[in-house]
Amino acid sequence: MPAATLAAGQARPADWATPVDPALRLYRIAPNLYRSALxxxxxxxxxQAQGISTVINFYQRNDDWLSGSNLTAVHEPLHADRVTDTDVIRVLREIRAGQQHGxxxxxxxxxxxxxxxMAAMYRIVFDGWSREQAMAEMLEGGFGDGELMSDAVGYLNRVNVAAVRxxxxxxxxxxNAMALCQLRALWQRADPLPDQRMAMDAG
Known part of the structure; x- marks a missing residue:
């Protein structure tokens, strides 16, 4: 496990994301997961040199630059000040789905x-890091001014990690059992599709 915080003069923990292209803020989080700016x-x-095959974009849609490439674009627009557990769960699943292909x-x-x-929640949910360890990497890992990560810090401070996991x-x-996506899933299970209802009626 990485250190919970980086003391003055301490070497960068080996488990922290590895810099690839500082100008792009491109870092390798894991052998099959990278993070960057736009x-x-x-x-x-x-x-492409890194072998990336799926790009998940949390910003506004801008997929034109991928035209003609073999990279798959996934758009998951997020507002930093209102990210929910539902958003996090959906994105973590998108990451896992993409990792099935590269x-x-x-x-x-x-x-x-x-x-x-999202990188911090990946660390917590899949890598088994503590909240403090993930936040230390997020704030001190060289990704930019920590003051610009206040929304992420707020979410990490209040999230029920066990519930998300x-x-x-x-x-x-x-x-949340009463979340719209949960209620929709319950309704779909309770109400068979029309074809299924017809088959049941015919039987």
């Missing part, structure tokens, strides 16, 4: 707040 067409060779890049505009939050493991879409 890329463009000029960055495509760098991403390496994944997650990014927002600056590669700090939204990207930092359980939801991801169980397949639930939210930690």
């Amino acid at each position: 890329p463009n067409g000029a960055d495509l060779p760098t991403l 390496k994944v890049l997650i990014h927002c505009k600056h590669g700090q707040n939204r990207t930092g939050l 359980d939801a991801v493991a169980s397949g639930a879409c939210s930690t």
